[in-house]
Amino acid sequence: MNAETWVAGAAALIAGTALYFNWMSTRAATRAAAAAEVQTKIQQQLRVDAAQPYVWVDVRPDDTAATLLNLVVGNSGPTVATNVRINVDPPLPAIDQLKERAEVAQARLAGGIQSLAPNRLLTWPLGQGFNLLNREDPQAYAFTVTADGPFGPVPPLTYVVDMSNWQGILHRPAGSLHQLTAAVNDLTKKINNQ
Numbered sequence: 001m002n003a004e005t006w007v008a009g010a011a012a013l014i015a016g017t018a019l020y021f022n023w024m025s026t027r028a029a030t031r032a033a034a035a036a037e038v039q040t041k042i043q044q045q046l047r048v049d050a051a052q053p054y055v056w057v058d059v060r061p062d063d064t065a066a067t068l069l070n071l072v073v074g075n076s077g078p079t080v081a082t083n084v085r086i087n088v089d090p091p092l093p094a095i096d097q098l099k100e101r102a103e104v105a106q107a108r109l110a111g112g113i114q115s116l117a118p119n120r121l122l123t124w125p126l127g128q129g130f131n132l133l134n135r136e137d138p139q140a141y142a143f144t145v146t147a148d149g150p151f152g153p154v155p156p157l158t159y160v161v162d163m164s165n166w167q168g169i170l171h172r173p174a175g176s177l178h179q180l181t182a183a184v185n186d187l188t189k190k191i192n193n194q
């Protein structure tokens with residue numbers, strides 16, 4: 001074997017080694033580019049999700065009259081929700097004096113609200129909890145919420161509120177008039193004692 005053959009063999013071996021490391025580098029670069037693309041998509045989705053409205057519906061005790069239950073719709077997101085539609089299945093009960101009002105509210109929600117601003121709450125009374133929770137009607141209600149945000153339709157949200165879970169609970173509104181009256185009376189006593 002002459003020197004030229006050795007040089008050619010060594011050059012081929014070096015070229016093969018270089019080809020292998022070049023292939024490994026290309027493979028690593030391809031994986032890094034794919035990971036960067038996935039990360040970019042995740043960042044874009046996070047940006048979209050952070051700017052979407054978050055519309056919800058609930059049945060809640062009233063903040064001033066603890067025995068009263070209300071149908072409450074809100075937007076906890078940072079942007080305006082449009083084309084808001086809420087379906088309730090089966091329809092929520094209401095006491096006789098508020099039945100028409102509750103039916104109109106549920107029909108309006110099913111038909112759609114044009115817009116709901118951030119931090120906006122819409123509230124409709126249903127009646128006293130002790131009248132609504134002791135009924136023979138179904139106590140589980142499925143709420144389906146659909147709306148549009150600045151980036152198009154928000155994914156529909158469906159969940160169940162089972163009012164039978166609330167039977168026997170005690171609700172004391174924070175900052176009620178009773179507490180305010182007690183605080184004023186206590187302050188008055190302290191002032192009069194001095």
